[in-house]
Amino acid sequence: MRFLSLAAILMATTACTTTMDEPGKVPQVDPVSAMEKGAPIIAYPETRKGDVVETIHGVTLADPYRWLENDVREDAEVAAWVEAQNEVTDAFLDTLDGRAWFKARMTELYDYERIGVPTEKGGHYFYRKNDGLQPQSVLYVRHGLDGEEKVLIDPNLWAEDGATALAGYVPTEDGSKILYAIQDGGSDWRTIKVMDVATGRIHDDEVEWVKFSGMDWAKDGSGFYYSRFPAVEAEGKFTGLNENQAVYFHKLGTPQSADVKVFARPDRPDLNNIAQVSDDGRWLITTSSSGTDDRYEIALIDLEQPSAGPRVLIPGYDWNYSYVGNVGSDFYFITNEGAPRLKLVKMDIRQGTPEKVTIIAEDEATLDGVSMVGGKLIANYLVDAKSEIRVHALDGSLERKVELPGIGSADGFGGDMDDRQTFYSFSSFAQPATVYRYDIASGKSEVWAAPEVAFDPADYSTEQVFYTSKDGTRIPMFITRKKGVEGPVPTLLYGYGGFNISVTPGFNPVRLAWLDAGGAYAVANIRGGGEYGKAWHDAGRRFKKQNVFDDFAAAGEWLKANGVTTRDGLAIEGRSNGGLLVGASINQRPDLFDAGHAAVGVMDMLRFDRFTAGRYWVDDYNYPSKPEDFRYNLTYSPYHNIKAEIDYPAVLVTTADTDDRVVPGHSFKYVARLQEMAGPEDEPMLIRIETRAGHGSGKPTDKIIEEASDVAAFLAHFTGLSVPASE
Structure with missing residues (x-):
């Protein structure tokens, strides 16, 4: 059964002196000119400064770029600013020799057959x-x-630009139908449809206003359960707050207006509510949460007696209880109650207050997931951020x-x-995912699908090192290089550090291109993630967020002190919460890092909760509405801690117009502030x-390559990575 987590579920300067004649019109300037040394001077577009000044919790702050929070699809002035910024960036990137080489190499590396882990239902294998x-x-x-493979759904036929994606699918128990979700332009919003597997016929059933939802069939295939938010007006669809999520049942052959609301909490509009059907089909398990922390309330609905209403099995919002599966009345859950690195417990739901019997006890390794397959419990552990798979009997032995x-x-x-x-897949930094078939009785694995790639994985090596952070905490870090690359080389350091999310070894053609150019790639498993369980997460969130930035800085210091990277050759990169990491790290340690890429980052730590x-x-970032939280967040908020007369490294920020997870206004405001503070000879900001892209998921391959080659060329230029000559 699925192991669900709701976690894992922010006055350009100027060389241009033209004033803005009217809102929505950005002055046209020559974006790049040459200095005597050949380095470009950036003539940034002028960015209007507003007069927003607020006193919050006794602190008076100006927010001159508040207007850049407006939706680019609805505000002509923001749209014009975006166009002007892209023109400047494209003009600069055109000057970089490495851009063409990275694009060609990444295209070559991406051009291999990638097959996912199959799902079997009714003798049909879906992948x-x-x-x-x-x-x-x-x-x-x-x-x-x-059997012979057959195309079931080809999302490449849905949009000319390739930006409409298949966001998920669930087959019925007999494999005769499939429930699938459509994602358009990178948005988190989903549209759900149903297809007949034998004929390919798409049913008339269509469900909208779905976001952050599970999808699960009734065992008899009569309909499905999903979660949705109330419909909203077109204006604000991509920026408005998401509240009042409820669970519905859709009966096949009926319109969405006839869907039955089966679970909601109108008294708590802040709650997320999702549901899944138990293994035996008898129960609907609802999971409610108020934030990103793994702290859930679990309720059961007896599908044979739905009028009885939900029964709360795990009350409150104190612990992680994630449903793994059930055998009759024995329900199995992963939990961190009394076990920071998690354990597996069993409860007999026939009891009024079920006893929680430990089946797999907490271990020194972190329990990352459990599945119930073939009469066994298959447990996925993280041992210093690396996978270890253990097979247990139902009694836990x-x-x-x-x-x-x-x-x-x-994974799998x-x-x-x-x-x-x-079936499961295995991948590493230089090894694309290979899919294995695992025989449960014998314990033997055999390759089911292995990719043919344009490189030899044996040409690369990965080592794991441990370094000491500012407060003495021991932090693991992976370092990957191409064999034969000697001495200090320009290095790309990646980090995340938040939301209990573990960063584990995985393949990415983008990273391999950096290695092929002669660089090194490092991943620091900093606090805030889930690599070592709840305590590791707690040590890097809320009022301990500074630990994350200290851990990342210590990684950079170790790489320079130990001869991995050159004196001026350390680039940093992060996405989403990792974009916040990059923004804060550049503000705090401009002397250490030599270039930065902040992708879809949370940059305004005082207003993030408004979109x-x-x-x-707030579980990770505090409550800006509270005085103490507000003041702490102000100490590291990337947008608010940019200062004049600081020699910042070169920064490239990436975002997308349809990102409705971390709205692009975060990145817009941050860059506007960077450009305002930049001097005429400073590195580019x-x-x-x-x-037609969002937070990352659903982005078409060609857009991934275009963006990644731009980023790699930028970071290579400012770290001294000598990119091979383009053919």
């Missing part, structure tokens, strides 16, 4: 596959494991470990209790704004 450079992966089905190829990440192991096999999903993030 995604991308032939190589297809914008979106295609959903296939095989009738029998060795350890039977064996699954032999993995090395340092990497294993789905299925049902009567299955004799399951879309931002209100959930640029922003690249993608259209």
